[in-house]
Amino acid sequence: LTIACIIAPPPDLPKATGRRPVxxxxxxxxxxxxxxxxxxxxxxxxxxxxxxxxxxxxxVFIDYDPVTQTGLKIAPTRIDxxxxxxxxxxxxxxxxxxxxxSELVSGFCHRIELLVAHAFxxxxxxxxxxxxxxSVTWLYNGGGAGAGCPPYDASALGDGGWMPQDENADGLLxxxxxxxxx
Amino acid sequence: MRATxxxxxxxxxxxxxASEPEATAVAxxxxxxxxxxxxxxxxxxxxxxxxxxxxxxxxNTVILVSLxxxxxxxxxxxxxxxxxxxxxxxxxxxxxxxxxxLRNLSVQDGAYTVSPQxxxxxxxxxxxDVGIATTLPVTVTYRPLWPLDSATAVAEASxxxxxxxxxxxESVVNQSSxxxxxxxxxxxxxxxxxxxxxxxxxxxxxxxxxxxxPPDVSIVNALPASGFVNDLMFIDSxxxxxxxxxxxxxxxxxxxKGFDGWTTCLRDQTTKRRISNLALLHGTTQNVVLATNxxxxxxxxxxxxxxxxxxxxxxxxxxxxxxxxxxxxxxQLNYLPVPPPATxxxxxxxxxxxxxxxxxxxxxxxxxxxxxxxxxLQLFPTSYFEYTGQTTARLQRGVSRYSIQLPPGRYxxxxxxxxxxxxxxxxxxxxxxxxPIAVExxxxxxxxxxxTVSPQxxxxxxxxxxxxxxLPDALVExxxxxxxxxxxxxxxxxxxxxxxxxxxxxxxxxxxxxTYAVRVRPREGxxxxxxxxxxxxxxxxxxxxxxxSDGPVEGSTTPDGAxxxxxxxxxxxxxxxxxxxxxPAPVYAGMTLLDVQGNPIVNAIVRAYRLPADxxxxxxxxxxxxxxxxxxxxxxxxxxITDATGHYDMLLAP
Numbered sequence: 001l002t003i004a005c006i007i008a009p010p011p012d013l014p015k016a017t018g019r020r021p022v023x024x025x026x027x028x029x030x031x032x033x034x035x036x037x038x039x040x041x042x043x044x045x046x047x048x049x050x051x052x053x054x055x056x057x058x059x060v061f062i063d064y065d066p067v068t069q070t071g072l073k074i075a076p077t078r079i080d081x082x083x084x085x086x087x088x089x090x091x092x093x094x095x096x097x098x099x100x101x102s103e104l105v106s107g108f109c110h111r112i113e114l115l116v117a118h119a120f121x122x123x124x125x126x127x128x129x130x131x132x133x134x135s136v137t138w139l140y141n142g143g144g145a146g147a148g149c150p151p152y153d154a155s156a157l158g159d160g161g162w163m164p165q166d167e168n169a170d171g172l173l174x175x176x177x178x179x180x181x182x
Numbered sequence: 183m184r185a186t187x188x189x190x191x192x193x194x195x196x197x198x199x200a201s202e203p204e205a206t207a208v209a210x211x212x213x214x215x216x217x218x219x220x221x222x223x224x225x226x227x228x229x230x231x232x233x234x235x236x237x238x239x240x241x242n243t244v245i246l247v248s249l250x251x252x253x254x255x256x257x258x259x260x261x262x263x264x265x266x267x268x269x270x271x272x273x274x275x276x277x278x279x280x281x282x283x284l285r286n287l288s289v290q291d292g293a294y295t296v297s298p299q300x301x302x303x304x305x306x307x308x309x310x311d312v313g314i315a316t317t318l319p320v321t322v323t324y325r326p327l328w329p330l331d332s333a334t335a336v337a338e339a340s341x342x343x344x345x346x347x348x349x350x351x352e353s354v355v356n357q358s359s360x361x362x363x364x365x366x367x368x369x370x371x372x373x374x375x376x377x378x379x380x381x382x383x384x385x386x387x388x389x390x391x392x393x394x395x396p397p398d399v400s401i402v403n404a405l406p407a408s409g410f411v412n413d414l415m416f417i418d419s420x421x422x423x424x425x426x427x428x429x430x431x432x433x434x435x436x437x438x439k440g441f442d443g444w445t446t447c448l449r450d451q452t453t454k455r456r457i458s459n460l461a462l463l464h465g466t467t468q469n470v471v472l473a474t475n476x477x478x479x480x481x482x483x484x485x486x487x488x489x490x491x492x493x494x495x496x497x498x499x500x501x502x503x504x505x506x507x508x509x510x511x512x513x514q515l516n517y518l519p520v521p522p523p524a525t526x527x528x529x530x531x532x533x534x535x536x537x538x539x540x541x542x543x544x545x546x547x548x549x550x551x552x553x554x555x556x557x558x559l560q561l562f563p564t565s566y567f568e569y570t571g572q573t574t575a576r577l578q579r580g581v582s583r584y585s586i587q588l589p590p591g592r593y594x595x596x597x598x599x600x601x602x603x604x605x606x607x608x609x610x611x612x613x614x615x616x617x618p619i620a621v622e623x624x625x626x627x628x629x630x631x632x633x634t635v636s637p638q639x640x641x642x643x644x645x646x647x648x649x650x651x652x653l654p655d656a657l658v659e660x661x662x663x664x665x666x667x668x669x670x671x672x673x674x675x676x677x678x679x680x681x682x683x684x685x686x687x688x689x690x691x692x693x694x695x696x697t698y699a700v701r702v703r704p705r706e707g708x709x710x711x712x713x714x715x716x717x718x719x720x721x722x723x724x725x726x727x728x729x730x731s732d733g734p735v736e737g738s739t740t741p742d743g744a745x746x747x748x749x750x751x752x753x754x755x756x757x758x759x760x761x762x763x764x765x766p767a768p769v770y771a772g773m774t775l776l777d778v779q780g781n782p783i784v785n786a787i788v789r790a791y792r793l794p795a796d797x798x799x800x801x802x803x804x805x806x807x808x809x810x811x812x813x814x815x816x817x818x819x820x821x822x823i824t825d826a827t828g829h830y831d832m833l834l835a836p
Contacts, residue, residue, distance in 0.1 A: 026252040027785045027823065029260070030347065033251060041345045044248070044787055046823055081706070090823055091706075092787065096677050102541070102574070 019050040020132035021116045024090070028136050035109075036140040039099035044092055045136060047116050052089045054118070055080045059125050060095055061113045062103040069126065073103065076120045099142070106142030113137045208651050210234055210709030210767065219649035220767045224836055227767035233709045234767040238836040240265055242793040244344060244816065247284065247775060250785045255777035256287055261377045262330060262339065262346055265771065265790070281774040284783065287375045288404035290324070293317045293353070294370070294385050295361055296395065304417050304430055305473060307394045309364045317353075317361045317370045318391050323384045324349045324404075330379030333403070338382065343663075343815030344791060349376060364391065378406045384455075396458045399476035418474045418483035431458075431474070431483050435491065436467040437517040443494035448472045448487045451505065457487060491517050498523035498587045500549045500569035518551040520567075521559065521623040523587040528630035530575040530582045530597060537582035538609055538635055541598045544571040547618050549591040559623055561591065574600075585627075592618040596674070599635050609635040610720070611674055611694045638678075638692040639720045643761030645687040645702050647710065652687035653765055657703040660691050663716070663815055675719070695720030699817045702763045711768035711835040714792075714817050715761065768833035771820070775828045782828030790820035790834055 029044040030036060049056065060074035074095055081091050097104065097112065104110055115126065117133030210233045217227040217234035227234040243265040251258050261284055268282045298313045309316040326346040328339040339346040351374040359369035372385075381404060386397040396417070417430055435446060441463035448458035458472040478485035491502035502517045530540045549567035553560040569591070575584035595618075599609035612635050621628050641660075645653040660678035675696030681689040683702075691700070700717050704710035771790065775783040793816045822830040 024250075024785060026250040026257075027248075027787060028251075029248045029787050031251050031258040033258075037350065038347060040347060046785070046787065092821060092823065098673075098676070100541075100673075 018054045018118060018131060020118060020128065021050075021054075021056040021134060022048045023114075023116060023134040023136050024048055025136060030138070032136050032138050036112075036138055037142070039097050039104065039140065039142075042094050042096055043112075043114070043138075044094050045114055045116075047091045047093055047134075049081065049089045049091060052081055056091075056116055057119055058093050058114060058116045059120065060097075061111075061115070061126065062097075063111050064113055064126055066126075069124065071103075072125055073097070076125050104140065104142065108141070110140045110142075111137060112140055208647060208653055208655075208704075208708060208710075210647075215649060215651075217767065220647075222648040222764075222766040222836075230770070233833075235770050235833075236767050236836050238769050240769060240771060240834055240836070243771075243819075243834070244791045244793060246345070246789045246791065247783065248787040248789075249783060253783065253786065254781055255284070255779075255783065256375065256377075259287075259349075259375070259377065260346060262326070262328075262344060264329070267331075268773065281776060283776050283778060283780075285378055286406040286778045288378045288406050289373065289375050290322075290383075290402075290404060291373045292322075292371065292385075293359065293361065294320045294387060294395075294398060300417055305394055305471065310362065310366050312366070315361045317359065317363055318387045318395060319363070319370045320353045320372060320385050320387050322351045322353070322372050322374070323386070324374070324376060324381040324402075325384075326377075327380045327382060327401070330377065333380065341815075342793060343817065344793075345789075349374065376404045378404050380404075392460050393462060394459055394473075396473045396475045397456065399455075399457055401477075416475055416477075418476065418478060418481065431472050432469060433472065433489065434467065434469050434514050435463065435517070436514065437491075438466060438519060440464075440466050441468060441491075443497075445492045446470060446472070446489065447492075448474055448484070448489055450476075451486050451488045463491070489515065491515075498571075498589060500546060500567035500589050500591075503564075503566055503568055505565070516554060518554060518562075518566075520549065520551050521590050523589050524621050524623070525585060525627040526588050526619070526621055526630060527583065527585045527627055528575075529632045530584070530599070531632055531634055532609060533634050533636045537577055537580060538575075539577055539582050539600045540575045540609075540635070541600065542573050542575060542584055542586075543596045543598075544569075544573075544586065544588055544593040544619065545596070546570070546589070547592045547594055547615070549589055550623050567591075588621050590621045590623040592620055595619050595630075595633070597633055597635060598674070598676075608638055608692060610638040611676065611696075612636075638694055640690060640692050641700070641717070641719065641761065642688065642690045643700075643763060645683050645689065645763050645765065648764050648766045652683075652685070653702070653704060653710070654683055654685045654687060655705045656683045656687070656689075656765075657681075657705075658683060658689040658691060659701045659703065660693050661699040661701050661714070661817060662694075663697045663699055663817075693719045700761060700763070701817065702765065704765055709768070709833060710765045711833045712819050713763050713765055713835050714819065715763055717761065766835055769836050770832075771834045772822075772829065772831040775824060775830070782826065783824055784826055784828060786824045786828075788822045788824060788830050788832065789818055790832060791816040792819045 024046040025032065027046045030040050045058075047056065047058070055078055057076045057078050058074075059072065059076045061071045062073045064071040079091060079093070093114070093116070095114070113135055115128070115133055115135040117128030118131040119129045120133075121127045121129060212229035212232060212234050215234070217229050220227045220234060225236045225238055227236045245263050245265050245268055247261040247263070249256050249259055249261070263284075269280060295315050295317050296309060297315050298308075301308045301316065302313070325348045326339040328337055328342055328344065330339070340348075351372050353370040353372040355363075355368040356371040357368050359371055361369050363370050381402055382399065383402045384397050384399050386392065387395045431448070435441070437444075442465075444463040445460055446463055447456050447460045449456050457476045458474045461470045461472060463470070472489065474483045474487065476485075489504040491504075493499040493501065499520060504515050526544070530538050530542075532538050546564055546567060546569040548561040548563055549569060550559045551562050551567065552558065569589055571586050571588050573584050573586040575582045594613065594615040597612045597614075599611070601608050612633065614633065619630055643658075645656055645658065647653055657680050659680045662673065662675045662677060675694035675698065678691050678693050678698075681691050683689045697716065697718050699714045701712060701714045703712045775786065775788075777783060820832045820834050822832045824830045
């Protein structure tokens, strides 16, 4: 009996390094696959955390310039979710943008980017630390049309696209709803 | 000796493990915290599933369900359903909430088709040589009305504060249609899907066809069904004709200095949205046809319409505005001569004298023009001219300066200070309109007296739970209500950076003057609901209505968490008072959402909004703890995301 009590318990498993926070891209509001004609009252981004107690950071860029590393609109903001705070490890990040701000001049295409990471590199808020990060990008054109923005893949039902039958080679490519060829 | 050592080791190994320190967050748990301690008005809380909850009907609550892009049902669409309707059509609730089905979609399918008669006889613009109906490429916009399912819906949902953005779609080539496109080309049709309900639909021909053919504006009831609607163009005529033969509105426009590069159209007087074709102007006089197709209730093409003459971009000239409703067709509309623009300069500084960079907007309250009868310069109100100029005051050699060219007149100046390294802290928005900025003709340059801005109003308060506990770690936001009206391109007041309550529940917010919903969001998972309180901040009192005063802006709130109306029934008090929001035991409003075929609505963001019972009305008495109904627009009161079964938990204030 004494010998049994002496036996040391197995050592703890090494603690796994936390994984990067992941954006649930399909649940982002407003959807990121359309060119925004107006700035919504609020952007909502669900972030899935591997460990609900793990803090993470997010920041927002408008027209990030990788040469000058400018365009930061919302500085890295730390979120400290508690274990009781998250249902299924999903945290809803929300932020607002002022459509009249000088960065969102009407008539031009703008790129709004939200990044999440365990932490960002000091002095380089567009670069996550070694655990990696995730991002979602919206294209905004205050003129109301897609002029100036890169073309996007228009699904047949999603944006009113009509399945072409004999589309000529110069026409816009339309993805058939069924996924099959025209 | 050996046995003693073994016993010591065994004792150490079997000693209790020290527990982790408990989180300091205050939570709604029972029976640890007795539900009887909640002294909130209304139904008494009871301990249900380990939380103190109450049973109550949630009036004026709207649920917005934003479906995921990979959803099987209505991907990317946002459904808006009143909570009462959602519960009415749901299965009986259990402790996990009810199960409700979203309604089937309405597939909108149509084309903008112009008949040969409209082409040739009405608009004198044949689209093909063979004289047949022709479809045009268009952009279609559906603006949700509220209530969506009511035929009496009169307000756009967005104006009520519901984040229901317009749904737009583009027509595409459809070679199976019998009606060709312009010049005998391929046909155009549009198709999209919507939540069933009432919408304002605008079908706008794309440039350059928009110069001849007007947008089709109508209220449509999108039914849960699909079907092609060939919306044959109907051009409105006017009854204001002499002799009494209906005709398309036609105007004779003139400007002594010429119209090259100018455009004109009719627009709705209320929404300011274009309702006619966009005609290009040239020469000094021009006869223009401005057709509408906006299904006016009295079949008058000029119903609630106004004509605008718009100068080329970059010209420092005001837009001419004419309200021809009740006038006669073919009337002479003359753009009166306007004196040349003047250069306006000035500086912006803080109340301590330091420079403050800022965005500025000058909105015309009156414009000088040469009267037709007397040939003298006269100040015309904005019902004849409108002009808005924007500039930014930037730091130059230690002073924040601006310069802008404006047509002579009277202007309201709005100053929106910018945060930046040059300024310590954020300064409040300032509006100068009484007296307005005077820009006299031939007075160049105009030097505006220095504008002084003050720090934002600091609002503080203490958040508690109705059982007496302080509420630490809660997010407190100032949600601006009621965008400034007029031609101002900004929505004021601005969103304030949120604050977090400390261990005693204390918080502090810096706000612009205006009306806010101060919203307290207890930390997620604590089991407490969000609460809001309408707070007017720094509104002028009767004694201090001089908006040109450079004195500091003062906060005004209602005492002790009341409804937001002034305590004395008159104007708002000037002295800031501490807010004391109290968080009640919530109502459980979780639910399981399914589509029409019974599939779960997965990973959808669900938001709850409380609509005002009656805008401007006082809230129900005795309900200071909940999201009050006195807010002039909808305010978000809860948020969740559905799981793999379509279920979400939501706790709302009663």
